[in-house]
Amino acid sequence: MIVERPRDLLIKKILAHGFMILFLILILFPFLMVFSISIREGNFSVGSIIPKNPTLEHWWLAFGLDYVRADGTIVEPPYPVLLWMWNSIKIGLISGFGVLAIATISAYAFSRIRIKGKSAMLDGLFLIQMFPTTLALVAIYAIFDALGEVTPIMGLNSHVSLVVIYLAGVTLHIWTIKGYFDSIDTALDKAAAIDGATPWQTFRHIFLPLAVPIMSVVFVLAFIGFINDYPIASVLIRSEDKMTLAVGSRLYLNEFKYLWGDFAAAAILSGLPITVVFLIAQKYLVSGLSDGAVKG
Amino acid sequence: MASIANTPLAARSSIPRLLMVTLVSVCLLAGSFYLYQISQPVFGAILLALSAGFAIIFGANRFYGARFIFPGIAAVLVFIAFPVIYTIYIGFTNYSSFNLLTYERTVEVLTSRSSIDKTTEQPFAVARDGESYRIWLPESGLLSAPVSLIGADSVALSPAAKPTDVLPRRDAIKLRAGLQALKLTTPDGGIIENAGLRTFATVVPDYTRTGPDELTKSDGAVLTADHSTGFFIDQNGEQVPPGWRVNIGLDNFTRIFQSEGIRQPMVSVFLWTFFFAISSVVLTFALGLTLAVILQWPHLRFKAVYRVLLILPYAVPGFISILVFRGLFNQNFGEINLILEALFGIRPNWFSDGNLARTMVLIVNTWLGYPYMMLLAMGFLQSVPEDHKKAAALEGAGALRVFFTITLPQIIPPFLPLLIASFAFNFNNLVLIFLLTRGLPDIPGTIIPAGETDILASFTYRLAFDNAGQQFGLAGAITLLIFLVVAAISYANFVAMRRAALRRSGKA
Numbered sequence: 001m002i003v004e005r006p007r008d009l010l011i012k013k014i015l016a017h018g019f020m021i022l023f024l025i026l027i028l029f030p031f032l033m034v035f036s037i038s039i040r041e042g043n044f045s046v047g048s049i050i051p052k053n054p055t056l057e058h059w060w061l062a063f064g065l066d067y068v069r070a071d072g073t074i075v076e077p078p079y080p081v082l083l084w085m086w087n088s089i090k091i092g093l094i095s096g097f098g099v100l101a102i103a104t105i106s107a108y109a110f111s112r113i114r115i116k117g118k119s120a121m122l123d124g125l126f127l128i129q130m131f132p133t134t135l136a137l138v139a140i141y142a143i144f145d146a147l148g149e150v151t152p153i154m155g156l157n158s159h160v161s162l163v164v165i166y167l168a169g170v171t172l173h174i175w176t177i178k179g180y181f182d183s184i185d186t187a188l189d190k191a192a193a194i195d196g197a198t199p200w201q202t203f204r205h206i207f208l209p210l211a212v213p214i215m216s217v218v219f220v221l222a223f224i225g226f227i228n229d230y231p232i233a234s235v236l237i238r239s240e241d242k243m244t245l246a247v248g249s250r251l252y253l254n255e256f257k258y259l260w261g262d263f264a265a266a267a268i269l270s271g272l273p274i275t276v277v278f279l280i281a282q283k284y285l286v287s288g289l290s291d292g293a294v295k296g
Numbered sequence: 297m298a299s300i301a302n303t304p305l306a307a308r309s310s311i312p313r314l315l316m317v318t319l320v321s322v323c324l325l326a327g328s329f330y331l332y333q334i335s336q337p338v339f340g341a342i343l344l345a346l347s348a349g350f351a352i353i354f355g356a357n358r359f360y361g362a363r364f365i366f367p368g369i370a371a372v373l374v375f376i377a378f379p380v381i382y383t384i385y386i387g388f389t390n391y392s393s394f395n396l397l398t399y400e401r402t403v404e405v406l407t408s409r410s411s412i413d414k415t416t417e418q419p420f421a422v423a424r425d426g427e428s429y430r431i432w433l434p435e436s437g438l439l440s441a442p443v444s445l446i447g448a449d450s451v452a453l454s455p456a457a458k459p460t461d462v463l464p465r466r467d468a469i470k471l472r473a474g475l476q477a478l479k480l481t482t483p484d485g486g487i488i489e490n491a492g493l494r495t496f497a498t499v500v501p502d503y504t505r506t507g508p509d510e511l512t513k514s515d516g517a518v519l520t521a522d523h524s525t526g527f528f529i530d531q532n533g534e535q536v537p538p539g540w541r542v543n544i545g546l547d548n549f550t551r552i553f554q555s556e557g558i559r560q561p562m563v564s565v566f567l568w569t570f571f572f573a574i575s576s577v578v579l580t581f582a583l584g585l586t587l588a589v590i591l592q593w594p595h596l597r598f599k600a601v602y603r604v605l606l607i608l609p610y611a612v613p614g615f616i617s618i619l620v621f622r623g624l625f626n627q628n629f630g631e632i633n634l635i636l637e638a639l640f641g642i643r644p645n646w647f648s649d650g651n652l653a654r655t656m657v658l659i660v661n662t663w664l665g666y667p668y669m670m671l672l673a674m675g676f677l678q679s680v681p682e683d684h685k686k687a688a689a690l691e692g693a694g695a696l697r698v699f700f701t702i703t704l705p706q707i708i709p710p711f712l713p714l715l716i717a718s719f720a721f722n723f724n725n726l727v728l729i730f731l732l733t734r735g736l737p738d739i740p741g742t743i744i745p746a747g748e749t750d751i752l753a754s755f756t757y758r759l760a761f762d763n764a765g766q767q768f769g770l771a772g773a774i775t776l777l778i779f780l781v782v783a784a785i786s787y788a789n790f791v792a793m794r795r796a797a798l799r800r801s802g803k804a
Contacts, residue, residue, distance in 0.1 A: 031608070149330075260626075282611070
């Protein structure tokens with residue numbers, strides 16, 4: 001860089017750090033608050049920011065355990081948070097792997113196999129991808145309402161339906177993985193073809209092992225996207241025991257039953273694992289992000 | 297060459313594969329037939345097309361390549377493209393909670409309704425007969441066959457003498473549930489039902505079908521089916537609910553554009569949606585870029601720590617942080633107002649004042665969205681050559697000038713598709729609005745639910761799934777309008793992506 005005078009540089013450094021620290025205090029304020037609320041007595045915030053009589057009541061309830069207060073009254077957990085978490089993780093994992101499988105195979109075909117009308121299909125996928133599923137909720141509701149008459153497994157209030165609809169969100173991931181496959185030298189598949197490999201074998205033994213890094217990026221992005229989905233899950237899932245975390249959490253801050261403290265503990269409990277996964281993966285995610293992925 | 301390599305493999309494995317293909321196709325066919333039977337021909341046809349496509353592509357060897365993309369394309373067509381088209385179709389119908397069923401089902405519902413003829417009321421008594429009971433009608437001297445009085449049942453009556461073991465009234469009342477579900481058939485074929493605690497009476501169907509599009513009411517009034525509105529109407533033109541789903545052409549669109557109570561909130565929602573999406577992009581981009589520039593400054597220490605802490609809002613699941621903000625901004629118990637009151641003595645009502653609510657939505661969305669822009673900007677900033685900046689600095693340009701004349705012009709083009717995508721994302725950011733404000737506060741004086749913070753997506757969601765109305769048709773029509781905007785955006789993005797790709801390949 002250009003040489004700068006030491007005094008100016010020092011002032012600039014102080015300004016930069018000062019700005020960063022002030023900004024971080026502002027930004028991280030909600031996190032500190034939520035933690036403080038989760039160990040505060042009661043479900044309304046009255047009084048101090050730093051709790052006077054810290055209690056683990058909300059945390060016990062978040063883990064689904066009854067809490068016995070000092071005066072002997074027993075408090076029961078208001079909602080099955082752990083069950084919701086399990087539902088979310090289960091659906092996220094299954095749909096994540098499903099999307100990964102479909103996207104990787106399709107991306108390979110789009111990148112390497114000669115198919116009639118391929119480029120038109122790719123352009124079509126890109127355009128369709130811009131239409132969020134959220135907008136077609138009315139139709140989705142009607143479709144699963146009708147399919148439920150054939151078999152309840154594919155009907156409303158079923159996890160299978162939710163996974164199936166999530167699988168349709170593969171378009172963006174096909175594009176991401178295809179971009180990666182396009183950058184692989186075509187000499188590799190020619191060599192495989194000379195050795196007598198079918199396209200499927202080329203995919204299975206050459207491209208799949210090479211794609212592991214991009215596949216993990218796609219998987220994490222897809223997984224987080226599904227965990228965060230609210231609109232589709234809220235339309236399809238009705239009963240409390242089938243809810244995902246995103247749908248269930250909303251029940252806490254109902255106007256008529258406002259459980260601020262219980263919500264804070266449940267939010268930390270459920271948000272922490274996803275946050276940690278994301279922070280670990282974020283270095284690898286950045287490349288995927290610049291290909292146009294937007295996290296929900 | 298490839299086909300030579302294929303043949304032995306294909307020959308070896310074709311029989312189990314064909315069996316599998318047949319099995320799956322048959323299952324899909326059965327499902328589609330069933331859908332057709334329950335009068336869902338459209339869904340049936342789609343399942344039929346799916347099974348045909350599956351059988352052809354996995355059955356015939358010449359479509360080997362297409363097998364790889366069939367699952368993806370099928371999923372996208374069935375669960376994205378079809379719902380989009382179907383939503384648009386619903387926009388041309390009167391599908392709502394008032395017109396929910398098909399015509400046949402509506403007729404079934406109406407003809408299955410019945411009421412009790414008060415003039416035929418007669419007292420009854422219950423007699424015990426071993427484990428079961430008999431109903432005794434003293435006025436007509438009829439006695440029923442034995443009945444268990446558990447669940448719905450139907451038994452015949454026949455003339456008989458008064459039974460011996462008649463239960464006292466109190467015990468008979470205890471059997472109420474079973475009695476109410478009981479149908480008795482008189483010897484002349486009439487049906488009588490429980491009409492009250494003490495009586496049974498003849499039941500007459502309210503409506504009987506007297507013609508293809510005609511129902512006759514028990515009092516002789518004739519109802520005709522009006523297939524343009526989806527209701528049966530009587531001679532006075534009064535509609536008899538429930539109605540059925542019919543195609544009403546452009547009526548929903550006429551309503552949107554002509555009804556004052558709909559058009560006004562629509563315009564307001566529409567403008568706010570654009571304002572919200574553009575401001576969100578601008579704010580997050582400006583903040584993210586500023587932070588990225590500071591983080592790129594070579595003299596700054598603790599970069600890694602700052603970076604992780606700055607990404608935190610992005611790492612936490614969105615639905616959790618949005619709900620946290622909903623609590624923090626709460627007017628009475630929210631921590632933000634607690635602090636504002638302590639510092640400035642003010643207590644803004646973030647949720648009931650329109651402008652404050654909109655400000656809050658933008659604050660929260662900026663908080664949620666800036667890390668994404670920051671991460672992207674950090675990547676793009678690295679690709680700006682250091683020499684250009686140095687050259688400009690040597691020429692005497694200040695840091696700000698270097699940034700605006702050298703750095704910014706170089707990162708905007710690759711950023712453009714992502715900014716458009718971010719616009720499209722925020723344009724339909726249903727989750728934020730829904731979890732934070734639910735669109736509230738409501739705009740006063742509207743005939744449909746519409747709020748000050750409602751964006752088009754949340755507005756349609758509320759029309760379709762909130763409240764009692766369930767106006768799917770109207771929601772579908774508005775969705776078509778959103779689709780037009782989204783299509784324009786996605787085309788713009790498509791062009792921007794193409795240009796970016798061309799520029800990249802031009803450089804290489």
